[in-house]
Amino acid sequence: MPLQKLQNFCTANNLPWTDEIVNDFATYLELLTHFNKVMNLIGPMSEGEVVDQLLIDSVAAAAVCAPQGPILDVGSGAGLPGVPLKLLYPDLPITLVEPRQKRTTFLKIVLNRLDLADTTIERKRIEEVERAEFSYVISKAFQPPVQWLETASEWTADEGVVMCLTRPDERAALEAKAGELGLELAGACDDTTVLGAPSVGDVRAIYAFGQPGE
Numbered sequence: 001m002p003l004q005k006l007q008n009f010c011t012a013n014n015l016p017w018t019d020e021i022v023n024d025f026a027t028y029l030e031l032l033t034h035f036n037k038v039m040n041l042i043g044p045m046s047e048g049e050v051v052d053q054l055l056i057d058s059v060a061a062a063a064v065c066a067p068q069g070p071i072l073d074v075g076s077g078a079g080l081p082g083v084p085l086k087l088l089y090p091d092l093p094i095t096l097v098e099p100r101q102k103r104t105t106f107l108k109i110v111l112n113r114l115d116l117a118d119t120t121i122e123r124k125r126i127e128e129v130e131r132a133e134f135s136y137v138i139s140k141a142f143q144p145p146v147q148w149l150e151t152a153s154e155w156t157a158d159e160g161v162v163m164c165l166t167r168p169d170e171r172a173a174l175e176a177k178a179g180e181l182g183l184e185l186a187g188a189c190d191d192t193t194v195l196g197a198p199s200v201g202d203v204r205a206i207y208a209f210g211q212p213g214e
């Protein structure tokens with residue numbers, strides 16, 4: 001079954017995996033592949049490719065640093081990585097920021113079909129969203145990593161983390177920018193294949209940045 005690799009990934013990395021989570025991922029996968037054909041949300045992809053390239057890349061962030069409080073996903077598109085994270089951590093509030101109407105229409109369909117509580121969809125550019133603080137600030141393929149770290153830091157609570165889904169060759173530049181912003185590395189994976197992520201997705205390294213501990 002297409003979700004087997006996702007299950008293997010979650011169990012190998014001690015991420016939540018229950019019957020309810022399986023059902024929710026199956027529904028999301030079905031909605032993504034169905035509406036992709038009519039709305040062109042993610043380009044032509046098979047179910048297997050969606051799992052390998054999008055779903056595992058999304059939950060891989062939690063294998064490096066699991067969310068502990070409200071999540072902000074900027075440039076969420078068809079809900080990546082925010083929806084997979086919400087399915088793993090249904091009790092955490094999440095805000096999905098996405099300016100394009102077709103994509104937010106799809107997000108609303110997902111929200112209704114999966115009955116996702118504490119989920120806010122902002123059909124805006126991040127620059128237009130009323131400022132708030134989040135515990136876990138994440139994006140995938142939204143801004144170049146260093147620019148993202150700077151953007152995200154403005155939305156991150158004191159105890160929170162900025163998640164950078166990127167490539168290993170960005171680490172030095174990210175650490176330099178983090179120093180300027182008064183942040184430090186709070187979690188790192190320089191090669192997501194060691195987590196068991198297929199090497200076909202865009203996310204090859206994951207770094208978490210937070211305020212220095214005492």
Ligand SMILES: C[S@@+](CC[C@H](N)C(=O)[O-])C[C@H]1O[C@@H](n2cnc3c(N)ncnc32)[C@H](O)[C@@H]1O
Pocket residue numbers: 074075076077078079080081097098099100103124125126127139140141142
């Ligand atoms: C390359 S897509 C990535 C979508 C999704 N994160 C993924 O990985 O499939 C970038 C997304 O960022 C959105 N976007 C562009 N500018 C934005 C802005 N200023 N604020 C929030 N989202 C923005 C686009 O509409 C698009 O859906």
